[in-house]
Amino acid sequence: MTQITPGTLPAELHKAAGTVTRLLAKLDDDSVAGPSQLPGWTRGHVLAHIEGISNAMARQLEYAARGETIELYDGGMDGRTKAIELAAGHSLEEHTEAVTAAVGAAIAALDALGPDDWHARIAYRDGTVLDGGLALWRELTIHASDLGLGFGPETWSRPFCEHLIGFLEARVPDSYKFVLQPTGLPQMSIGTGSTSIAITGMLTDIAAWLAGREPSLGSLRATAAADGVELPQLLPWPAAQPAAR
The missing domain is CATH 3.30.1050 (Nonspecific Lipid-transfer Protein; Chain A)
Incomplete structure (x- = not known):
């Protein structure tokens, strides 16, 4: 299987972030409120989750840089669920601003890492910064497909x-x-x-x-x-x- 390393992951993350940005441009307020590919979730729910996980990973890196760890989401999984429900109904403009800022902050934090920083510990899966970066890659790629806008799993790279x-x-x-x-x-x-x-x-x-x-x-x-x-x-x-x- 292909091994993703700190040297190859940033480019993959930029591709995934670019896909999310392109798909945001395809939406309008009506389609944001429409159903996603995930049962019970609108596209607004998916966008709120992308925003939430991006902010959460950026926070993991912020604490790792200080030699500290912090739980992934404020309030744990209940906090995650409440934040998604609160943000799901936002307008396209609000989603675009929030998702763009959150994804951009997470990608920028990963881009700024030095070679040794990837091995710093984080709370997510009791792992490392590299584990967090891989998780963000999975989240951006899979949930871009969940939006149901023509970027399904058939477009996933080998x-x-x-x-x-x-x-x-x-x-x-x-x-x-x-x-x-x-x-x-x-x-x-x-x-x-x-x-x-x-x-x-x-x-x-x-x-x-x-x-x-x-x-x-x-x-x-x-x-x-x-x-x-x-x-x-x-x-x-x-x-x-x-x-x-």
Whole structure:
């Protein structure tokens, strides 16, 4: 799988941020209030979440620079949910100003990092600044697709799909090993269980399915012991906070 490093991540983040900016320009107030690809969320909810996670990651970096950590969201996940609901109904002008400022601040903070800064600790997933940067890449890319404006998972790059598949290995049930067979690309395996299931299809469709999104280039096929089976149920998305210890 493609390895994303501090040397390659900033360029990918700028591409993702540019996509969000271009999609904002496609919206009007009516379409902001329309449904997104996420059940129960309008596009306004998605934009409010992009603003929130961008501000949260910028804050993670701010504290990391001082050798400190702070929770991802004020008020934890309840605070995150309340902030999204409060901002979801904003006008396009308000969303554009808030999202542009938040994404810009997060990208600028990452651009300013020195080589050693990427290894500083943050509270997010009890990880490092690099983990936070990768999370922002995932959030910007996936939620740009969730806006439903013609930038679906079929547009995700191979490096992004391979990174996302590696990250989402945590969704593979303990008893399974998924043998992923992306069309025209090398096979890869995730999971360590004793029951092997082969998942065949386009790389972007495999990544979309693992991310809980609708594959858009064709149907995925699952086989076990040479027989067709249903696509297996996945475990929940990896939690944003480390388990209590």
